[in-house]
Amino acid sequence: MNGESREGLALFGGVLGVPPKALKSPLPASRERGDTGGERTSDHMQRQLVAGRPDAWMRLEFNPIPTCPGCQEPTATRAVLDVLEEMGMEGEAILVPGVGCHSLIPFMLDLDHVMSAHGRPPDLASAIKRVLGRGAADRALPLVFTLQGDGDCIAIGAGSLVNAAARSENITVLMLNNVNYGTTGGQMSPTTPLGHATSTTPGGRTPDYGYPVRVPEMLATFQGVAYAARGAVNTPANYQKTRAYIKKAFQTQMAGRGLSMVEVLCSCPPDWHMTPLNSLKWIEAHIIPQFPLGEFKGP
Ligand SMILES: Cc1ncc(C[n+]2csc(CCOP(=O)(O)OP(=O)(O)O)c2C)c(N)n1
Ligand code: SF4
Ligand SMILES: [Mg+2]
Numbered sequence: 431m432n433g434e435s436r437e438g439l440a441l442f443g444g445v446l447g448v449p450p451k452a453l454k455s456p457l458p459a460s461r462e463r464g465d466t467g468g469e470r471t472s473d474h475m476q477r478q479l480v481a482g483r484p485d486a487w488m489r490l491e492f493n494p495i496p497t498c499p500g501c502q503e504p505t506a507t508r509a510v511l512d513v514l515e516e517m518g519m520e521g522e523a524i525l526v527p528g529v530g531c532h533s534l535i536p537f538m539l540d541l542d543h544v545m546s547a548h549g550r551p552p553d554l555a556s557a558i559k560r561v562l563g564r565g566a567a568d569r570a571l572p573l574v575f576t577l578q579g580d581g582d583c584i585a586i587g588a589g590s591l592v593n594a595a596a597r598s599e600n601i602t603v604l605m606l607n608n609v610n611y612g613t614t615g616g617q618m619s620p621t622t623p624l625g626h627a628t629s630t631t632p633g634g635r636t637p638d639y640g641y642p643v644r645v646p647e648m649l650a651t652f653q654g655v656a657y658a659a660r661g662a663v664n665t666p667a668n669y670q671k672t673r674a675y676i677k678k679a680f681q682t683q684m685a686g687r688g689l690s691m692v693e694v695l696c697s698c699p700p701d702w703h704m705t706p707l708n709s710l711k712w713i714e715a716h717i718i719p720q721f722p723l724g725e726f727k728g729p
Contacts (some may be wrong), residue, residue, distance in 0.1 A: 433478070463489045476718035484511035486520045486540045498535040500706025501608050502696035504534045504671070507577070509694070510604065513677045514573075522559055523573045527550040528582030531612045536577070549587025551576035552594035555601040563600070570684045580621040581611045584645050586713070588620075592644075598654025598688040600677045605645060605691070608698035609717065616701025623720040629701070642720060649691050650727035657682040657690035657728040660721060664697065664710040668723065678728060695721060 460475035476677040487508065495504045503713050510617030516522050520541060527536050536543040546554040559574040578584075583591055583605040589604065610628050611617040618635060619641040625634045635642075646658035672694055679690035694719055697709035704712060 444457055452681075455533060462685055465469075478702075480708035483714075484515045484676075485510065488512060488513045495538070497531055498698075498700050500697060500699035500709060501531065502709075503608070504535060504603075505669070506606050506694040506696055507532070507535050507539075507654050509663060509669060509673045510577070510676055511541075511562065512673055513680060514541075516663065517677065517680060519573050519680070522571050524555075524562075526555040526574065526576045527557065528576065528578040529589065529613075530579035530582050530606075532577055532579060532606055536585065540573075546576075549578075549582050549585070550590050550592065551578050551582070552590045552599065552603060555603075556594055556597070556599040559599065559601050573602070573680055573683060575680070575683075577604050578608065578610065579621045580605060580607040580609060580645075584620045584643055591649075593693075595649050595652040597657050598656075600683055600686055601690075602683050603689065603691040604676070604679075605693045606696045607645075607693050607700075607721070608696045609642075610698060610701050612698045612701050618696070619720075623717055625716065627703070644721060646691055646726045646729050648691050649689070652689075655689045655691065655727060657692075657725075659691075659725040659728065660693040660695070660697040660723050662718065664695070664713040664714060664724055667673075671723070675725065678725075683727070693721075695723075 438618035445481045465572045497504055514523055515570060523541055525536055525539070525541050526546050527533050527543060528546055530549045533545070544554060544558065555574045555576050562593065563573055570714040578587065583603065594601065607621050609617050609622045609626055615629050617630045622628055622631065622635045623642050624636065627634045631639055649655045659675040659679070661675045662668040663672055674691045680691050682690040694714055697704045697713060702709055702712065
């Protein structure tokens with residue numbers, strides 16, 4: 431991670447890991463000052479640098495992030511890029527996105543990627559790894575990982591995921607869990623927590639709609655799965671832990687130990703009908719209690 435790439439955006443208010451450096455931020459000067467107006471100004475004034483802009487995140491100045499304000503799918507993606515940069519793996523990685531809001535993000539990245547059909551990234555990633563895999567430790571390179579939504583991964587893609595896990599494919603599955611189908615209007619997904627309102631459960635999910643699926647916990651029961659964890663990016667501390675989980679997942683793949691998986695809880699403010707800041711508080715107060723963070727299987 432070079433010094434140039436660490437220059438960049440302040441992500442969170444409050445706590446901090448890395449002290450601010452000389453910034454050459456792509457944000458307009460008014461936004462860097464936190465001059466955003468309204469209720470959010472005080473929070474922005476407290477911002478400090480937690481992570482810079484990885485080299486693989488390109489053309490931010492020319493291509494604004496194609497997601498809603500407050501969406502954390504780009505934040506989670508940044509954690510992935512941070513890890514790739516730290517490991518020096520950008521040139522050895524192949525990203526396989528599914529279908530969802532995150533599908534546009536790979537076009538902004540300086541990474542090889544192959545788009546998958548909805549829910550099928552584990553199938554495509556398995557094929558890519560088997561065809562291109564080379565080197566020691568059970569075809570360690572290239573590093574092949576999926577980037578999927580919760581709907582993509584465990585609704586339409588449940589069969590693909592479960593069978594890749596059963597086959598112990600040497601790939602990494604990354605699931606961005608915003609607990610709904612963000613792209614299509616915020617419908618309930620298999621991971622919607624009890625009590626969470628969606629466009630198809632406007633009064634909040636109740637057991638009448640079934641119970642949420644906890645994916646890393648489920649995968650941890652598979653013999654073919656070597657690593658399973660859940661992180662969040664709603665606070666700087668959680669962001670750093672999530673980075674560590676993603677790094678362990680990639681290291682697991684490079685050691686040829688079988689399927690590795692990390693779920694990352696992400697906010698979806700418009701579909702949750704919340705402000706971005708309230709979305710982060712909601713994750714802490716209502717989602718993490720039902721989706722505990724941590725490692726469920728691993729070294
Ligand atoms: C075969 C097929 N079925 C349905 C759709 C419509 N569709 C597009 S994205 C999506 C849900 C995506 O939800 P999720 O994976 O959670 O991603 P998010 O948008 O929340 O990031 C659906 C149902 C589709 N594109 N293709
Ligand atoms: S709908 Fe939700 S997941 Fe999609 S871009 Fe907007 S905030 Fe992100
Ligand atoms: Mg989703």
